[in-house]
Each structure stands twice: as structure tokens, then as C-alpha cells.
Amino acid sequence: MSDSETSITNAHQYLTFILNGEVFGIATNRVLEVLDYTHITPVPQTPEFMCGVINLRGSIVPVVDMHRKFGLPASERTVNSCIIIVSATVDGEQTSIGAVADSVREVLDLDPATIEETPRMGTRLNTDFIRGVGKHNEEFILLLNIDTIFSAAEFASEALDEIPVEESGG
Amino acid sequence: MSDLPEQAFREEAQELLTELETALLELEERPDDMEVVGQIFRAMHTIKGSGAMFGFSDISNFTHEVETVYDLVRNGRVSVSKPLVEISLQARDHIQELLEACCSGAEVEHKKSAALVEELQQFMPDGQHQAGESRDKADTPVSDEQELCTYRISFKPHPHILQNGTKISALLNELAELGTCHSIAQLSKLPSLDKMDPEQCYVSWNILLTSTCSEDAIRDVFMFVEDDCDLGIYLIDTGEGGEEERLRLGDILVGRGEVTQEDIDRVLAKSKRIGEMLVEAGLVEQDQIEAALQEQKVIRAVREERQKKKQEQAPVASSLRVPAERLDELVNLVGELVTVQSRLSQVAAQRHDADLDSIAEEVERLTEELRDSTLNIRMLPIGSTFSKFKRLVRDIASSLNKEVEFETAGAETELDKTVIEQLNDPLIHIIRNSMDHGIEMPAEREAQDKPRHGRVFLGAEHAGDSVIIEIRDDGKGLDAEKLRQKAVSKGVISEDDTLSEQECYQLIFAPGFSTAEKVSGLSGRGVGMDVVKRAIEALRGSIELTSTPGQGTTVRMQIPLTLAIIESLLVTIDGGSFILPLTAVEECIELTKEDIEAAHGRHLAKVRGSLIPYIPLRKTFGISTEAPPIQQIVITKTGGRRLGFVVDNVIGEHQTVIKPLGPLYKDLRTISGGTILGDGSIALILDLVQLMHQADAQEKNLESDHE
Numbered sequence: 089m090s091d092s093e094t095s096i097t098n099a100h101q102y103l104t105f106i107l108n109g110e111v112f113g114i115a116t117n118r119v120l121e122v123l124d125y126t127h128i129t130p131v132p133q134t135p136e137f138m139c140g141v142i143n144l145r146g147s148i149v150p151v152v153d154m155h156r157k158f159g160l161p162a163s164e165r166t167v168n169s170c171i172i173i174v175s176a177t178v179d180g181e182q183t184s185i186g187a188v189a190d191s192v193r194e195v196l197d198l199d200p201a202t203i204e205e206t207p208r209m210g211t212r213l214n215t216d217f218i219r220g221v222g223k224h225n226e227e228f229i230l231l232l233n234i235d236t237i238f239s240a241a242e243f244a245s246e247a248l249d250e251i252p253v254e255e256s257g258g
Numbered sequence: 259m260s261d262l263p264e265q266a267f268r269e270e271a272q273e274l275l276t277e278l279e280t281a282l283l284e285l286e287e288r289p290d291d292m293e294v295v296g297q298i299f300r301a302m303h304t305i306k307g308s309g310a311m312f313g314f315s316d317i318s319n320f321t322h323e324v325e326t327v328y329d330l331v332r333n334g335r336v337s338v339s340k341p342l343v344e345i346s347l348q349a350r351d352h353i354q355e356l357l358e359a360c361c362s363g364a365e366v367e368h369k370k371s372a373a374l375v376e377e378l379q380q381f382m383p384d385g386q387h388q389a390g391e392s393r394d395k396a397d398t399p400v401s402d403e404q405e406l407c408t409y410r411i412s413f414k415p416h417p418h419i420l421q422n423g424t425k426i427s428a429l430l431n432e433l434a435e436l437g438t439c440h441s442i443a444q445l446s447k448l449p450s451l452d453k454m455d456p457e458q459c460y461v462s463w464n465i466l467l468t469s470t471c472s473e474d475a476i477r478d479v480f481m482f483v484e485d486d487c488d489l490g491i492y493l494i495d496t497g498e499g500g501e502e503e504r505l506r507l508g509d510i511l512v513g514r515g516e517v518t519q520e521d522i523d524r525v526l527a528k529s530k531r532i533g534e535m536l537v538e539a540g541l542v543e544q545d546q547i548e549a550a551l552q553e554q555k556v557i558r559a560v561r562e563e564r565q566k567k568k569q570e571q572a573p574v575a576s577s578l579r580v581p582a583e584r585l586d587e588l589v590n591l592v593g594e595l596v597t598v599q600s601r602l603s604q605v606a607a608q609r610h611d612a613d614l615d616s617i618a619e620e621v622e623r624l625t626e627e628l629r630d631s632t633l634n635i636r637m638l639p640i641g642s643t644f645s646k647f648k649r650l651v652r653d654i655a656s657s658l659n660k661e662v663e664f665e666t667a668g669a670e671t672e673l674d675k676t677v678i679e680q681l682n683d684p685l686i687h688i689i690r691n692s693m694d695h696g697i698e699m700p701a702e703r704e705a706q707d708k709p710r711h712g713r714v715f716l717g718a719e720h721a722g723d724s725v726i727i728e729i730r731d732d733g734k735g736l737d738a739e740k741l742r743q744k745a746v747s748k749g750v751i752s753e754d755d756t757l758s759e760q761e762c763y764q765l766i767f768a769p770g771f772s773t774a775e776k777v778s779g780l781s782g783r784g785v786g787m788d789v790v791k792r793a794i795e796a797l798r799g800s801i802e803l804t805s806t807p808g809q810g811t812t813v814r815m816q817i818p819l820t821l822a823i824i825e826s827l828l829v830t831i832d833g834g835s836f837i838l839p840l841t842a843v844e845e846c847i848e849l850t851k852e853d854i855e856a857a858h859g860r861h862l863a864k865v866r867g868s869l870i871p872y873i874p875l876r877k878t879f880g881i882s883t884e885a886p887p888i889q890q891i892v893i894t895k896t897g898g899r900r901l902g903f904v905v906d907n908v909i910g911e912h913q914t915v916i917k918p919l920g921p922l923y924k925d926l927r928t929i930s931g932g933t934i935l936g937d938g939s940i941a942l943i944l945d946l947v948q949l950m951h952q953a954d955a956q957e958k959n960l961e962s963d964h965e
Contacts, residue, residue: 129834129940131919132879133928141919141932143940146594148932150922178921185922238922 102196102222104229105172105189108160112189113196113222113229118174120184122192125169142171142186149173151186157237158217163190176238185238196229198222203231264361267312269579271357274301278350280645282343283652289338296566298346299328305353316371317356323375324349327382336381345377347649406437406468408560409476410553412490414462419486421457430463432479437469440556442549464549466556495557510550517541582675585636589822592625592632593915596823599625600913601936629823629913637819638678640718640725641669646682647689651714654693661700661710662693667717673725677817680797681727684790688729688813689714691787696733696811706808708732724799724841727815736805738762763803767791795947798824798839798930802898827892828912828941829905832881835941837914837933838903842894842946846908849889863891863902872902873953875944878928896946903946916943928952 102113103122123144128151130140137156141148151171155162168191176185206218216236222229278301285294302325309318324346330336352374411433415426433439444462454460467476473491480489511517521541536542599621606618644666651664673681697703697712704710715730738759745751745765757765769788794801799817818824818841825840847865849872862869872891891902914933923929930945 127939129932129942131923131926131929131942132881134923134926138922141940141942143934143938146597146934148917148919148934148940150920152922179924181921183920183922185920 100198100200102198102229102231103172104193104196104224105170106191106193107154107158107189108163110160111193111227111229112154113198113231114172114174114234115231116195118176118234120173120175123171123173123186125165125171125188139188144173144184144186147184149184149186151188152238153188155188166190174234176234178235178238196222196224198224198229198231264312266579267308267314268357268361270308271305271317271353274305275350275354275357276642276645277301278305279347279649282346282350283645283648285338286340286343286652289343292332293566295328295332295338296563299325299332302328314357314360316368317353317360320349320356320371320375321353323378324353327378330382339381342381345374345381349374349378406470406560406564407493408466408468408495408557409473410490410492410494411465411467411476412462412488412492413465413480414488415459415483416486416488417458417460419459419483422486424483424486426459429479429483430465433465433467433476436471436475436479437467438556439465439467439469440552441465442545442552444543444545444549446543446545464546464553466553468556468560494553495560510553511536511542511546585675588632589636592629593823593917595625596629596913596915597934597936601938604936626913633674633819633822636675637672638675639670640673640678640681640727641666641671643678643682643685644669644716647685647716650686650689651693654690658693659699660693660697660712662697662712662714665713665715667715668719671718671720671725672819673718673817674819674822677797677819680793681817684793684815685716685727685729687787687790689716692729692731692733692811692813696731696735698734721816724816724818727817728812730810730812732810735807735809735811736763736766736803737807741765760804763805766803767801795945798945800897800947822916824914824916826912826914826943828909828935829890829892830907830909831875831879831905832883835909835935835939836875836905837912837941837943838892838894838946839943840911842896844893844895844900847891847893847902849891849904851887863893865893868900870900870902872904873949874904875949876904876906878949878953894946896950899950901946901950903944903949912941914941914943 101116103116103119104111104113106112123142126142128140128142131138131150134140137153139151139153141150143149153162154160170189170192171186172189172192173184173186176183178185203220203222206215206220217233219231219233222231278298281294281297281301285291285298288294302321306318306321306325309315309321327336327342327346331338331342336342352370356371413429415424419426430439430441433441442464444464445460447460447462448454449460473493476491477484477489480487512519512522517536521536521539537544537547602621603618606614609615648664648666651662654660655662692714693712697714698706698708700710703712713730713732715728717728717730719726739762741762742751742757742765745762745768746753746755748768750765750768751757766787767790769786791801794815794817797817799815801813801815803811803813805811818839826837827840827843829836829838845865847863849863853863857863861872861874863872864870870891870893876885886906889904889906890908891904892908893900893902895901912933912935916931917933919926919929919932927948928945929942930948931943932940933943935941
């Protein structure tokens with residue numbers, strides 16, 4: 089391991105994980121921990137991609153299904169399935185959120201110079217969610233923008249479609 | 259932690275400002291009450307003093323001006339009037355603004371300060387402003403904690419004192435820094451101009467110093483000139499005893515050795531004013547008399563002040579000031595402990611071990627006590643906010659030209675600090691509504707044989723583990739017909755809906771509903787009673803309104819004592835745990851498959867002869883699995899109605915430590931939070947009122963679909 093000698097600059101380090109065979113990356117300074125997949129308590133009347141909540145050492149942490157969030161086909165839970173706990177800013181409030189991934193791979197150092205801008209089209213994802221595209225061993229890594237993924241507006245708009253209308257004429 | 263003293267100042271100032279407001283409002287009612295004036299003066303004085311100490315010179319300078327006026331009021335030279343109280347209240351608000359500006363580092367509004375000071379100065383008799391200033395400078399360092407002593411200092415410099423470069427003015431200034439200082443120059447030795455040697459000092463001084471410092475400290479001031487003067491320092495008032503003893507001018511003069519007792523007796527026989535007589539008799543000089551008179555006055559003032567302070571200090575209980583965050587932390591820890599305790603009880607129940615059982619029981623008892631006393635710490639009497647409302651009512655009344663009396667009751671009722679804070683806005687809104695729409699103009703009231711003064715009543719009282727807050731006015735009440743028409747025109751209800759009068763009144767809680775014909779500056783700024791209702795419901799409370807035309811409106815709110823931990827009923831639906839607040843629960847009954855079939859799709863349960871509607875939560879939550887053959891209906895009192903909630907199983911009572919679900923779930927109304935159960939799993943807390951609203955809305959949609 090050569091990175092023990094080099095000074096670690098968190099901003100250029102990414103935790104990579106797999107969703108549906110594709111490689112994604114989250115800046116490590118936003119990752120709090122990675123948990124094994126555990127029982128998630130479902131919360132009724134919420135959009136489908138919001139799996140529910142888990143008990144993280146006494147705090148209640150919401151968990152989001154990244155497959156559904158990104159409109160990818162759902163995949164089987166395996167022993168490698170895990171929950172990545174990230175720190176995100178929602179509505180100006182710092183909060184912990186869990187993201188379900190098929191598996192986590194490794195922590196990568198990416199040279200900022202090699203990170204390319206998100207292509208306008210073709211990613212099949214909302215481009216606001218992507219911060220850029222990194223390249224490692226001839227493999228593309230979609231680097232996620234945590235705060236936009238979990239922004240409350242994003243949730244509210246989707247929530248409205250799925251929750252039965254609460255009040256008429258309101 | 260470097261800004262700790264400033265933080266302390268801010269908190270102290272905030273308290274003083276509240277005190278000040280209460281006192282000012284009291285003063286308005288009883289303009290002759292000198293005790294209140296004293297209170298105001300002291301509050302200002304302390305703000306000024308500590309403001310200066312922490313470098314908030316804007317605050318201290320401005321407060322000083324206000325204080326000067328009240329000093330004059332205290333001395334009877336300015337009388338209390340309504341405009342004075344008005345401007346003082348504005349000044350108080352301005353101090354608050356300054357305080358906030360200073361703390362946030364924002365730009366200070368000097369213009370406003372200047373304008374207010376100018377207005378204040380109009381209350382001062384001419385030339386008083388300067389006098390007040392010079393004296394107050396000396397006032398500042400007086401510490402309130404130690405006993406104040408008054409010293410008489412007789413300072414008679416030798417004629418040659420100026421020749422070695424002594425600056426007498428500097429000495430006197432130094433003395434003035436020790437405390438309140440009154441100095442009177444004795445000019446009797448001053449020769450006529452042609453005989454005067456400008457390098458000689460002919461003047462001596464009589465100085466009265468009221469200060470907490472010791473005699474030595476005073477001697478230190480004169481340390482370098484001791485050999486060039488005759489210095490006498492006499493302690494004339496120590497604050498211990500002698501309060502009732504009257505100080506007579508004659509006694510003072512005798513004490514000073516200016517006259518003998520015989521002289522006084524002789525002169526007294528002529529029974530004129532003693533001062534004049536002594537001067538006439540050539541026994542003392544006019545300025546000596548003046549000095550003595552000054553002394554008499556100062557000592558009286560000092561003694562009065564002390565007396566007042568003693569009365570004030572007596573009822574204050576000893577207390578600690580603790581930052582709110584530390585308390586929150588403690589409450590959190592107790593919450594964790596409650597969770598662990600329930601786990602312990604659960605384990606103990608499975609083990610059937612008598613020793614373990616007894617320990618678990620003991621822990622349960624202790625935890626409960628600990629929980630209660632911890633939550634108690636956060637309890638504050640709601641009265642602390644009442645004075646603010648008093649001010650509000652006063653301001654609104656004068657801006658609407660209405661005459662309103664504000665009455666309060668139950669100020670000692672205690673509520674969780676955060677609850678009190680969150681009640682603030684709703685209460686303001688309701689009081690505003692009462693005054694704007696409820697209370698009529700004085701003339702209108704008289705025409706209806708009502709007293710000119712409208713009444714607004716704000717009361718609080720305990721009821722079980724919640725508090726009832728009531729706001730009552732004796733205004734014109736709500737117009738049910740007008741409300742109905744408005745609701746129809748806004749599409750809240752349809753034309754053929756028949757509503758009882760009381761039901762019509764509840765319409766004002768509907769979103770986007772405003773009853774005022776025209777929008778006034780006070781109410782109707784786009785915030786309706788629906789916002790109030792939502793705020794109260796966010797506190798897990800309920801609100802209802804009753805009104806009698808011509809006699810007034812009453813708004814009643816029921817608020818839980820605390821937000822952190824609630825007694826609740828634990829139930830399960832499809833393997834998931836849910837929590838219902840126990841206060842709402844009335845009873846639980848069974849719901850069998852046969853019952854459901856017999857009801858033909860209607861959600862009504864027969865409970866001892868009465869029909870109670872119920873909400874099948876499985877359906878509400880979109881759970882598609884097969885329901886157990888026997889479900890349970892939890893009958894509750896929700897939003898003033900009896901309403902059942904169908905669940906799979908009722909587990910039992912549970913102490914619920916409420917945890918927020920976080921910002922991601924903030925749009926989810928029907929679940930108000932979560933809690934962690936003894937086995938580490940999560941139970942969700944149901945918001946019954948919101949569930950009811952949702953069911954109501956769905957029903958309405960269903961009806962309109964059928965049409």
C-alpha cells in the first residue's frame with residue numbers, strides 16, 4: 089500500500105460502490121461508515137425509493153434505495169449488499185442518510201485533472217446528481233453529488249406523486 | 259468559549275429588558291409608584307454598567323440617556339406621563355435591537371438612537387441633561403453586591419500645594435472613579451482678586467463619596483499630597499443599623515465641628531430654617547451649609563436605595579444558570595436510559611429470575627423518577643411570556659384606537675421550555691385576531707351596553723399531562739353565516755353542506771381562510787388560523803374555538819407538557835411497530851372478520867350502543883398482506899371526535915422517547931417521529947389528527963367521485 093506515505097487529501101478520495109453493475113463514487117469526506125445490510129423499518133406513505141429507517145446506535149437514520157432513486161432495475165439482496173451512511177445537507181440541515189448499494193469496492197485516489205464534466209446526455213441519470221466522471225483502470229466512475237441527490241425538493245416532488253392527496257382544495 | 263462573559267451579558271440584559279418592560283407597563287398603570295420607577299432605573303443602570311464593561315458602548319451610551327430621564331423622575335423633577343412611558347418602551351425595544359445588532363455584529367442604527375434620545379430629552383427640564391451626564395459617569399463603577407458606604411472627605415490643601423505640580427482636578431476625578439462623588443468647594447478663604455496669589459490654593463473641598471471601597475483606597479488617592487494638605491476621612495454611613503435614625507443638618511454640622519451643639523440650640527430657639535439662621539448668625543458660610551445639605555440628601559438617597567434593594571433580594575430563590583444545550587443533552591441521555599431500561603425489563607421478563615426481576619423493577623422506578631425530575635428542570639412558568647403579550651395588547655390597542663384590558667391567569671403554570679417558545683407565535687396571532695376582529699370600537703361597544711373597555715383574557719391551567727391555554731375576548735364573536743358563505747366561495751365546503759354554528763366556526767382553521775373583509779396591517783398578512791392550528795398540532799396539541807355572537811370568542815388549546823418523552827400505546831401492524839399517544843386513547847375493542855362483513859364496507863364500529871367511525875390503518879398505509887382474523891380498534895379522542903384506529907395487535911403501554919425522523923421526512927405528516935424499542939427496533943409515532951384529516955379528505959374525494 090503506497091498511500092500510507094502520501095498525504096491523504098480527502099477531497100480527491102472516493103469510495104466506489106456498485107449499483108446494477110455500474111461503478112459509482114462518493115467523496116470519502118462525506119462517507120461516515122458502511123454497514124451490513126440490516127432490517128429496515130418501512131415508513132408508510134413515502135415514495136418507494138425511501139426504504140425506511142434504521143436504528144444507528146440510538147439515532148434514527150433514513151435509508152434510500154439508490155436503484156429506485158436512479159430508476160435502475162432492482163437487484164437481489166446478497167451478502168454483499170450494504171448501507172453506506174453519508175452526511176448530506178438537506179434544506180440547510182446536516183443530516184445522516186443511508187444509501188443501499190449492491191456492494192462497496194474500494195477507496196480510490198482520483199486526480200482532479202482526470203475528472204471530466206458530466207456528459208449532458210447518455211448517462212440515463214438526472215445529470216444534477218452527477219458531479220463528474222472519473223476514470224480508473226479504463227473504467228468509468230460516476231461521481232455523485234450527495235447534496236442534490238438528497239435535496240428535500242427532490243423528495244417532495246416525487247413524494248407528491250405517490251402520496252394520496254391529503255387535503256382537497258387546499 | 260471565549261465569548262462566555264458576553265454571552266452572560268446578553269442573557270442578563272435580556273432578562274433585564276423583560277423586567278424593564280414589565281415595570282414600564284406597571285408604571286403606566288400606576289404613574290406615582292416610586293418603587294416601580296426605582297426598578298426601571300436600576301434595570302437601566304445595570305444594563306448600562308455591564309454594557310460598558312463588555313465594551314458595548316452603543317448600548318451603554320444609549321441606555322445612559324434613558325437612565326438620566328428616570329433619575330430625574332426618581333428625584334421628582336420629571337413627572338411620569340403616557341408619552342414618556344411610550345417613548346421609554348420604544349427605547350427599550352431599541353436597546354434590544356442594539357443588543358441583537360452588537361451580538362450579531364450587524365450595523366448599529368445610530369440614527370434611531372439619536373432620534374430617540376432627542377425625544378427623551380424633551381422630557382427633561384432645561385439644562386438637566388448635562389448635569390445628569392456628569393454625575394452618572396461617576397455612577398458606573400458602583401458594584402451592586404457589596405455594602406455601600408458613604409464617606410465624608412474633608413480635603414484642605416495647604417496654600418503651596420500647587421507649587422509642586424499637584425493637579426487637584428486629577429485627584430478629584432480619581433476620587434470620582436471610586437463611586438458616586440459629590441464635591442463642594444469651600445470658597446470662604448478666597449481673598450479678593452488684588453490680594454490673590456495665583457500660585458496659591460485658597461480653596462478647600464468637602465467631598466461625599468458613596469462607594470464600596472475602603473478608607474485605605476481613598477487614602478491612596480491622596481497618597482502623594484498627604485503632607486501638603488489636611489485630610490480627614492470620616493465614615494458617615496455604613497449601611498449597618500441606624501436606618502431609622504434621622505440625620506439632621508445640625509447634627510451634621512456639629513459632627514463636622516463647624517458649630518457646637520450650644521450654637522445650634524441657641525439658634526434653634528429662634529425657629530427659622532436652621533441653615534439660614536446659621537448663616538445669618540455668621541457661624542457658618544453659605545457654602546458650608548450647602549455642603550451639609552448635600553450630605554443629608556445623599557445619605558438619605560443611599561439609605562433608601564439600600565432599603566429597596568434589601569426588599570428586592572429577599573424573595574429571590576437561589577438558582578443556577580445553565581445553558582439550554584446542556585439540559586437538552588441531559589434529556590437525551592435520560593431518553594437513552596429509558597430505552598435501555600425497557601430492554602432490561604424485557605430481558606428480565608423472559609428470564610424468570612427473581613433477583614433480576616427485582617433489579618429491573620428498581621431500575622424502572624429510578625428511571626421514571628429521573629425522567630420526571632429531568633423533564634421538570636426544563637419546565638418554565640408560562641407567565642414569563644405573559645408580560646410580552648401585555649405589551650402586545652397595549653400596542654395593538656393604541657394602534658387600533660380600541661380600549662382593551664388584558665387579563666391573565668395561571669402565569670405559574672409550567673410548560674416545557676421549547677413548548678413555550680413554539681407557542682409564542684400562535685398566541686400572538688390569536689390575540690391579534692381577538693383584538694382586530696373581535697373587540698369592537700369603544701363607541702360601538704357603548705351602543706351595545708357593553709363597557710367601553712374590551713377584555714382579552716389569557717389563561718393557562720394544568721389538566722393531567724397537558725396544559726389548557728385559553729384566550730377569551732368579549733367582542734362581537736364570529737358570524738357563522740358569513741363564515742359559511744366565505745367557505746362556499748372559497749370552495750372549502752359546497753353550497754348544500756349543512757353545518758352547525760360551531761362547525762362553521764371551525765372553518766376559520768381551514769387553509770387559506772381569512773375572515774376579515776379587508777386586510778389590515780395587524781391580522782391577515784397571509785397567515786391564517788390554519789397556520790396556528792398546524793403549529794399547535796406540531797406540538798401534539800389540539801385547538802378548538804367556540805363563539806357566541808355579541809358576547810365573544812374563546813380559543814382553547816390543549817398542549818402536552820413536554821415534547822421529549824410521552825406515555826404511549828404500542829401496537830403492531832403487519833409486523834411493524836407503531837405508537838399512539840396514550841392521552842388520546844380511550845379503550846381498545848376487537849374487530850372480527852364477521853364484524854367487517856356485517857358492516858358492508860362502512861367503517862363504523864358499534865361501541866355500547868354508539869357508532870364510532872374507524873380508520874383501517876392497513877388500508878391507509880397500503881399494506882396488502884392478509885389481516886389477522888381478529889384485529890383491534892383503538893378508540894381515541896382525536897380532534898374533539900371519537901375515532902377508532904384499526905391495528906393488528908395491541909402490545910401495551912410504552913414510554914416513548916421521541917426522536918425526529920429527520921429532514922427527509924418533513925413532508926410526511928401522518929408520522930410525527932420515531933422511537934427505539936427495547937429490542938433495538940424502531941416504532942413510528944402516529945399523528946392521529948393528521949391521519950383523521952387525511953381520512954376526511956379521502957372521504958370527501960370519494961363523495962365527489964360518486965356525484
